[in-house]
Amino acid sequence: MADLLQIGASGISVYQRALATVSNNIANLSTDGYSRQTTDIKQNQPIEVGSGYIGTGAYFDSVSRQYDGFLEASLQQATADLESEGAAAEYASRLLDILGDEKIGLTTALNQFFSAAKTLSTEPASSALRGSMLRDGEALATRFQSLAGQLSDLGEQSLSALEASVRSANALSTQLAEVNRQLQKQSSALVQPPELLDRRDQLLRDLSEYVQIRTSFDKRGLVTVSVSESTSKGKIVAGVQSSGLYVSPSSADQNQLEYRLQGRLGTETLTGIPSGKVSGYADFYEKTLVTVASRLNELARVLVTEVNDIQTTGLNGEGEQGEAFFSIEPIFDVERDASASDFQVDVSVVDPESYQIRSVSVTYDDNRDRWYADDVDGSVVFANQNGLLALDDISIQITGESTLGDRFELVPDVSAARGIRLSITDGLGIATSSMFRITPNAKNNGIFDPVASFSGIPKTDIGSVEFEEFGLGRPIEVGPSVINPLTVISAGQGEVEFNLNLNQGSGNVLQIMTTDGQHLIGSAADARVLEQAVKQSTRFSAGSNYSSEYLNTSGNDAYKNLDIFYGVSSEAASITQLLPLNSLFFEAPVGTNFAGGGLDFTLEPATTNDRLSLLSSRYIDTSIGTLSVSGGAIYIGDGTSSSVIASMSDFYDGNSQTLRIQFAENLASDFVTDELAGRISSLVTYSSGEDLTGINNPLKKRINGELFTSDFSVNLVESRDFISSELVAAGQIVKGQDQFVAKVTTRNVAYASGVGRVLIDAGDIRLNGVDLGELVVSDSGVLSTADVKEWLDDAKTGVAVSESNVVEIPSDLVQLNSGYGLTLNGVSVVSLATNTRSSFGSIDDLVSSINAVTDQSGVFASRNQLGDLQLQNLDLGGANIVLGGTAGLPGNVLGIGSKTYIGSLELELTSSTSESVVLELGADGKPADLNLLGLNTQIRMSGDIDEDLVVFLTGDGQSSLEAEALTSDDDVIDQLRGRQLEFYFDSENSYQIRDLVSNSVLANRTYQGELLLDYQGIDINLDNRAVIGDRFVVDGNNLGPNGSFDGQGNNSNILRFVDLESKSVLPGGQTISEGYLKFVGDVGNVATQSEIARDALTIVQQQAVEAKDRVSGVSLDKEAADLIRFQQAYQASAQVMQVATKLFDTVLQVR
Structure with missing residues (x-):
């Protein structure tokens, strides 16, 4: 009975606790996060x-939480996905x-x-309609700005919501x-x-609303939370940190x-x-x-570009080239940091472009x-007293x-939609007229009403070398192209100049042509090659044909x-003539007869x-007694006539100049x-071939005057030193x-x-206009400067x-003991020091040895300031110098090539009218002809170069090329408008295109x-x-008096504005309006898809909640059933104890 009583007592104890557990479930029916x-x-x-x-x-063993980790993770994921789509759908x-x-x-x-624009095209001269279009243009710019502002505000709101979600997520973490800190108390x-576990799981569910999480638990129930796809990275919670x-x-x-994680x-x-509200707002x-903002900016840029292209290629109401209709100016956000003062800032851009x-x-x-x-x-830069800070x-x-x-x-914001502005302020600024108009001939039988528009000067694709590369200050090595x-x-150039230096053996010719095949500069010998280029190269206009009508023609x-x-040409430079000698007094002995003698002035x-x-x-x-100098002679007057008393000559010996x-x-x-x-000495003039009035380095010279008799028995010398700057200052000019x-000096x-x-x-x-x-090579067999x-x-x-x-030999090349020897013009040189032809004691010995045979060779040697060796003809002339070594040997003692060295030339023209020295190539002349003379070829073109010109290089070999260009002062479009172009079939x-102004076939x-x-952008x-x-005839709408504008009623250009509405200017062949509607539709699709996804995920999330509740949720029906069941079991256990008590009492009553 004792056992029976114990069993009943255990049942009462167990079911009493079971009833308490059920009662607790019922009491927490509405408690968030409570698990049954x-x-x-x-x-x-x-x-x-x-x-x-x-x-x-x-x-009684324990009380267990009804928890399923898989269902909990599914609910967290479903919640994160739902909140992500919900946030995206909302915005x-x-x-x-x-x-x-x-x-x-x-x-x-x-x-x-x-x-x-369409209305204005019906009456382009109307100031009222111009004003209406101007207002609508400003309204369009304002609408772009407003829309960009709305997008910016929406962006700030979404970022604010994002920041709030991030703060909430951080608070939950x-x-x-x-919670982990409290959980670690148990093992x-x-x-x-x-x-505590319920609170942990509820925090995880709340956190999953903001960010997708991945979780892992240790044996004590501490959770590790990651916001990345892997639990090993992106940890936001780990242990108690x-x-x-x-x-x-x-x-x-x-x-x-x-995105970053930062903390302990x-x-x-x-x-x-990946998902959650943070992801939704971020996406x-x-x-x-x-x-959307990018596409709106692109739309604004396209609108500005297209409208301005039309506007700037037309004429406004005053007949001037249209200025930009719209502009895009940066907007500046003012970030005040910690500034405490209440100041205002207004910013404007000097030049938006x-x-x-x-x-x-x-x-x-x-x-x-x-x-x-x-x-x-x-x-x-400091602001002025009015607070204006003017930067560049x-x-x-x-x-x-x-x-x-x-x-x-x-902080600048250069978004096009936000920065679009109306640039013109007057309706007259709208370019309604075309820059060009067409006047058809009254006798035409086919063309009656042609229309012209202008799309801008076309740009020709660059060649092998960009022209700007020539401006780097160095020659460029080029080959045939x-x-x-x-x-x-x-x-747009006003002048272009090339300098062509042919390499040895090169036959290169520079050819310059228009994009319509007109050959302007070069050689007609390559006409067939150039004609083929006109047909094949994309740089030429379609249908063009080659023509050499204007080849090398000027003026x-x-x-x-x-x-x-x-x-080749050399411009004349002014020469300063100084008067260095006021007079010289020679003090000749009385009775000296100078007839037949002379007077030398040596500089x-x-x-x-x-x-x-x-x-x-x-x-x-x-x-009487007046001296005159003319034609190389000195005259003296006798009152009725004049007679020659002296003649003049000069010579130069390499060191001094003698008159x-x-x-x-x-x-x-x-x-x-x-x-x-x-x-006579007071008439002596000196010049250096330069303008000495502004020279930075004054010249210091000496003139020795020598008066002598015919037999040199009397020889009187007087000297005078002078400095050019002092003579200039004294006015002795x-x-x-x-x-x-x-x-012109040749190589x-x-x-x-x-x-x-x-x-x-x-x-x-x-040469200077003379053919x-x-x-021809002379009888010497080798070309010389004399020829x-x-x-x-x-x-x-x-x-x-x-x-x-002058043959210059660097001293480090000389091989004194090479054994090669030296011959000059066939004369062998023997060393004065060694008395051999194969070895020389020093460079000075070599110089002396060469000069020892000068009378036979006609060549003398000297050393310059650098110590290098120089060979020259005895008469300082340009005769060829034939240099060689000992017969049968490969070189010579000088260490340079054994060959004929040909001299150089100087062409000089002194005049009172600044005449130039000009060597010009004739019709069949080539750069190689000038190169033979030691000259580079200059190619120069000046005037209104109002079209792109293509440059070819023909012939064999390589050349060095330099080039430079000066931009014209006149606008290219104005130059083009100044022409009258006749199209004749x-x-x-x-058909032929002719410029009636210059009478040139174009x-x-x-x-x-x-x-x-089309021609040069004229469509x-x-x-x-x-x-x-x-x-x-195509003209520039400028045939009024003195070339003034006379096309006020012309509507050709405003019709291009009208056509822009239906013009495909965006990717996919879309118009501007279609482009806008397209991305509005795309946003609609995004919103619709987000709403559909949100609705679908709502169901998924609800199903996840229901699945979780089936395990962890409290059901009153189920709890009521358990309550009855446990109550009955409790009562039955009590009845067992009652039976055991009765049985025990019965046993005690047995006697």
Whole structure:
């Protein structure tokens, strides 16, 4: 009975606790996060009785939470997905409302703008209609700005919601770390308080609303939470520590968000958050909103570009080229940092087109009471007393109070939609008229109403070398380039110059052509090659044909009256003539007879450019005793006539320049006196071939005057030193006799051999307008400077030709003991030091040895200031120097090539009218002809170059090329408008374009019946196919008086505005309106998809909740059933105890 009583007592105890557990479930029916609890009951150890076992009752083991980890994770994921789509759907719907609103969206504004253009096209001279279009244009710009502002505000709101969600997630992660701290008090999750575990799971569910999480648990129930796809990375909670999630726009790109974890768990950069509210807001901002803003900006840019292209290629109401209709200006956000003062900032951009994006920090200087900032170049600029801070790129006006520590930063926003502005302020500024109009001939039979429009000067694709590369200050090595041009000269230049230096053996020719095949500069010998290029190269206009009509022609007969030069020229420079000698007094012995003697004036040191002469007379004066200088002679007047008393000559020996006055022999013995010699010396002039009035380095010279008799028995010398700057300051300058000098100096003439060989044909080169004859190798068999000088002198142009030959040998090349020996013009050189031909004691010995045989070889040697060796002809002339070594040996002692060394030439023209020295190539002349003479070829073109020109290089070999260009002062379009272009259909299959102003044929093109023609950006739409004899003239709408505008009623350009409404200008062939509607539709699709996804995920989340509740939720029906069941079991256990008591009492009553 005792056992029976014990069993009943255990049952009462167990079911009493079971009833308590059920009661607790019922009490927490509405408690958030509560998980249903159950009582775990186990039987006591049975006892063995006889051959069997008898139970001993039951005992209470524990209370268990009804929890399923899989269902909990599913609910967390479903919650994160639902919240992500819900956040995206909310803001996508708001974005769609903005874009689709008639008062905010662009559709209405675009329609009104193009409608105003259409109305204006009916009456382009109407100021009222112009004003209406201007207002609608401003309204369109304002609508873009407003829409961009709305998008910006929506972006800020989504970022605010994002930040709030991040803060909530961080607060939950902190609470989770605290729960973990409490959980670590127990050694096993099985003995953890259910309430603490419920709180942990509820925090996880709440956290999953904001970020998708991945969880893992240790044996004590502590949770590790990750916000990435892997639990090993992106940990926001681990143990009792947590990190904060931070999401913000990137400093490098405000359109992209940066994600990072930072806190006690360290710092980690994340690529993103997979789902949850944070993900939803971030996806909307980064993908939907940024994409829409980008497409809106692109739409604004396209609108501005297209409208401005039309506007700037038309004429406004005053007949001037239209200025930009819209502009895009940066907007500046003012970040005030910690500034305490209430000041206002207004920013304007100096030049929106050239503005370079940069942030500007502006600081207040309390000591100067001025604001300051760094300029573009880094210099510090202070504001003026009115608070205007004028930088190179922006102007900042600051008003209001300022105090120490005030600072702000200007952050530019260059989004097109936000920065679009109306640029013109007057309706007259709208370019309604085309820049060009067409006047068809009244006798036409095919074309009656052609229409012209202008799309801008076309740009030709660059060649092998961009022309700007020539401006780097160094020659560029180039080779033949035919099908593809070498380079392209862009329209708008006023002058272009090339300098072509052919490499040895090269036959290169520079060819310059228009894009319509007109050959302007070059050689007709390559016409077939160039004709093929015109047909094949895309740089030429369709249907173009080659023509050499204007080849190398300059002036009024040239293409568009261009001035063209092809050859070598040297501009004349002013020469300063000094009067260095007032007079010289020689003190000759009484009775000395100087008849037949002379008076030498020797200048030292002297260069080849230094000159001594006598002051020339305007006419020969017959006055008694008056000296006159003319034609190389000195005259003296006797009252009725004049007679020659002396002649003049000069010579240069390499160191000094001598002017000799040779007195006539028939003079009276007492005619030449000290006084006469002094008068002659006062007429001596000196020039250096330069303008000495502004020279920085004054010249220091000495003149030695020597008066001598015919037999040199009397020889009187007087010297005078002078400094050029002192003479200039003293006014000792020849006045009233302007003198100029032009010089062309060649390199060494090229080697050519063959007696009688014609090197340059007659007429291939002109010298100062005179055709030169044939250049032929003389009987020497090798071309020399003497041959060239004679050839040039035969033209009798007045150009003085001098020749020289200097062979320079660097001292480090000389091989004194090489054994090679040395011959000069066939004469062997024997060492004075070693008395052999194979070895020399020193370079000075070599010099002396060469000079020892100068009389035989005609060559002398010297050393320059650098110590290098120089060889020259004894007469300082240009005769060839033949250099060799010992017969049979490969070299010579000088260490340079054994060959004939040919000299160089100097062409000089002194004049009073600044005449130039000009060597110009004739019709068949080539750069190789000038290269033979040691000259580069200059190609120069000047005038209105209002079209792109293509440059080819033909011929074999390589060359060095230099080029430069000067931009024209006149606008290219104005130049083009200044022409009158006649299109004449001269046959069924061809037409000609002629400039009536210059009477130049611009193009001869093939015609195949096309109705769209073009020339230099002028687009011409024909109403019918042209027939033979049809013609029309294109002008610049400027045939009014004095070339004034006379096209006020022309509506050709405003019709292009109208056509823009239906023009495909966006990717996919969309118009501007279609492009806007397209991305509005795309946003609608995003919103709809988000709403559908949200609705679907709502069901998924509800199902996850129901699945979780089936396990962990409290059901009243189930609890009521358990309550009855446990109550009955409790009562039955009590009845067992009652029976056991009765049985015990019965036993006690037995006697």
